Amino acid sequence: MVGLPARGKTYVARKILRYLNWLGHPARLFNVGNYRREHVGSLQAHGFFDPSNQEGVRQRTLMALMALEDMLGWFEAGGEVAIYDATNSTHERRKLIQDKCEARGVRVIFIESSCDDATVEANVRATKLDSPDYVGVDSDVAVADFRARIEHYAQVYEPVDESEGSYIKLIDVGQKVIVNRITGYLPSRLVSFLVNLHNVPRPVWLTRHGQAEFNVIERIGGNTHLSAPGRAYAENLKRFYDERIAPYGEVEVWTSTLVRTQETAEILGKQTLQWRALNEIEAGSCDGLTYREIKERYPEDWRARCGDKLSYRYPQGESYMDVIQRVEPVVLELERQKRPVLIISHQAVLRAIYGYLMGHELERIPHLDVPLHTVLEFAPKAYGAAEQQFLLGPALPPHTGSSS
Ligand code: F6P
Numbered sequence: 002m003v004g005l006p007a008r009g010k011t012y013v014a015r016k017i018l019r020y021l022n023w024l025g026h027p028a029r030l031f032n033v034g035n036y037r038r039e040h041v042g043s044l045q046a047h048g049f050f051d052p053s054n055q056e057g058v059r060q061r062t063l064m065a066l067m068a069l070e071d072m073l074g075w076f077e078a079g080g081e082v083a084i085y086d087a088t089n090s091t092h093e094r095r096k097l098i099q100d101k102c103e104a105r106g107v108r109v110i111f112i113e114s115s116c117d118d119a120t121v122e123a124n125v126r127a128t129k130l131d132s133p134d135y136v137g138v139d140s141d142v143a144v145a146d147f148r149a150r151i152e153h154y155a156q157v158y159e160p161v162d163e164s165e166g167s168y169i170k171l172i173d174v175g176q177k178v179i180v181n182r183i184t185g186y187l188p189s190r191l192v193s194f195l196v197n198l199h200n201v202p203r204p205v206w207l208t209r210h211g212q213a214e215f216n217v218i219e220r221i222g223g224n225t226h227l228s229a230p231g232r233a234y235a236e237n238l239k240r241f242y243d244e245r246i247a248p249y250g251e252v253e254v255w256t257s258t259l260v261r262t263q264e265t266a267e268i269l270g271k272q273t274l275q276w277r278a279l280n281e282i283e284a285g286s287c288d289g290l291t292y293r294e295i296k297e298r299y300p301e302d303w304r305a306r307c308g309d310k311l312s313y314r315y316p317q318g319e320s321y322m323d324v325i326q327r328v329e330p331v332v333l334e335l336e337r338q339k340r341p342v343l344i345i346s347h348q349a350v351l352r353a354i355y356g357y358l359m360g361h362e363l364e365r366i367p368h369l370d371v372p373l374h375t376v377l378e379f380a381p382k383a384y385g386a387a388e389q390q391f392l393l394g395p396a397l398p399p400h401t402g403s404s405s
Contacts, residue, residue, distance in 0.1 A: 003089045003113040003161055006151050007124040009174055010114050013198065014086040015384050016336075017112075019360040020194050024329065025322060026081045026187065031072045033087035034134075036064040043133040047149035052157045069098065073105050082187070083107075090158045095165060110188060111168040112195070113161045120173065120200075121151070127383045175199045197337035202381035205335065205358065206246060206343045207351045209373050210261035211235045212397060215289075216373065222281060222288035227264045230395045234374045235268045237393040241376060242269055245391075246343060253342040255279060255331070262345045273345075278331050281347035285318025310367035321367045325353045332357050351377075358386055373397055 002010040014030055021028035041060050049057040065087060072083045089095055095111065102109045125147050135143035161168045170179040175198050183192055211231030215223040246252055254271045256262040257279035266273050287295050296303040306313040314320035328350055335342060348371050356366035358379045374394055379386040
C-alpha cells in the first residue's frame with residue numbers, strides 16, 4: 002500500500018485480504034503501524050513522525066524492516082499474497098521493498114490511494130479517533146495531532162511513478178483507477194475488485210427462502226414450492242421489509258432462479274434480480290436425497306464430506322469452494338452496489354456470502370449458522386460489518402435445514 006495517512010489504505014488492505022482469503026488464496030496483512038505500537042509504543046505525538054526527527058526516522062525504519070522480514074518469512078512458509086500496509090511514501094522506501102521482495106522471487110504491485118480533503122477528514126474522524134494511538138486523548142486534540150502527522154508525511158511524499166513497475170492508483174475511492182503493467186490472473190482479479198470498491202455505507206440482509214416442501218421431508222436440493230409455514234415466513238418477511246428495510250429507500254432484492262426463493266420474494270411486490278449464481282449448492286447424484294439416504298447409498302462420500310466439507314464435491318455436483326467461485330460475481334456486484342441489498346437465497350450459498358461479509362475463515366464457512374425463517378443483517382462499520390439476527394418465524398422443528 003502507498004499513500005498519506007487517512008487515505009483509506011487500511012480499509013482497502015483489509016478488503017483485499019478478506020477477498021483473497023475467501024477465494025482460497027492465502028493472504029496476510031502486515032501493518033507497520035501495529036509493529037510501531039507494539040515495539041515502540043502507541044501514544045506517540047506527531048513530532049515522532051517529523052522527517053527531521055532522526056530518532057523517529059530510525060525507529061520507524063526499524064519497524065518497517067521488521068514487518069518486511071516477517072512478511073518475507075511468511076512467503077517462505079507458503080503464503081501467496083501479503084499486503085504490506087504502511088505509507089511507503091518515498092521512492093527510496095519503495096525501492097527497498099521492491100529489491101528485498103524481488104531478491105526472494107516475490108512480485109510487487111503498489112496500490113496507491115489518494116482522496117479529496119472531505120474524505121480525509123471523514124476518515125480521520127471515523128477511524129483515527131478510535132485508534133490505540135489516541136486512547137484517552139480529547140477528540141479535537143487527537144484530530145489536530147493527526148493532521149500535523151499527515152503534514153509531516155506530506156513534506157516527503159512522492160507519488161508512485163511509471164519507473165516503479167506494476168501499480169494501481171485508486172483516486173477518491175473508486176472514482177478513478179489507473180492501472181499500470183498489471184498482468185496475470187490474480188492481479189487482474191484484484192483490479193476488478195478494486196474498481197468496484199466504494200465507501201458509501203449501506204446495509205445488506207441475507208435470508209433463506211421460506212420452508213420448502215423438500216425441507217419438510219428433509220430432502221436436499223430440488224426445486225419445490227413453499228410449504229404453509231414457508232408462506233407464513235414470506236408474510237413475516239414482508240412485514241420486516243416494510244418496517245426495517247423499506248425506510249432505506251431504493252433497495253435491491255436479489256433471488257436465485259429457483260421456485261422457493263421467488264415465491265418468498267413475490268409477496269414483497271418488488272422488482273427482483275434473479276441470479277443463477279445464487280442457486281443452491283448442486284448436489285449432483287445426491288440431489289433429492291435425504292442425508293440418511295446419502296449416508297446409506299454413498300457411505301464413502303458421506304465420510305469424505307464429514308471430513309472436509311469445504312472441499313468435498315458431490316458426484317457430478319459442487320463443493321463449497323465451487324460455490325464460492327460461482328458466487329464471486331455476486332460479491333463483486335455487492336461491493337459495487339451503493340443501494341442496500343436484500344438477498345433471498347439458499348443455505349450453502351448464503352454461508353459463502355456470510356463468510357465473505359464477516360471475513361470468516363474458509364474452513365468455518367460450510368458450518369456457519371444460517372437457519373430458515375431468519376434474516377441476517379449486516380450494518381457497515383469503519384472496517385467490516387456489525388451482524389444482527391432477526392428470527393421472524395414461524396419456528397420449525399430443529400432438524401430442518403442442515404447436515405451440520
Ligand atoms: O437442506 C437444505 C439445503 O439448502 C440443501 O438443498 C443443501 O444441499 C443444503 O441445505 C446445504 O447445507 P449442507 O452443506 O449443510 O448440507
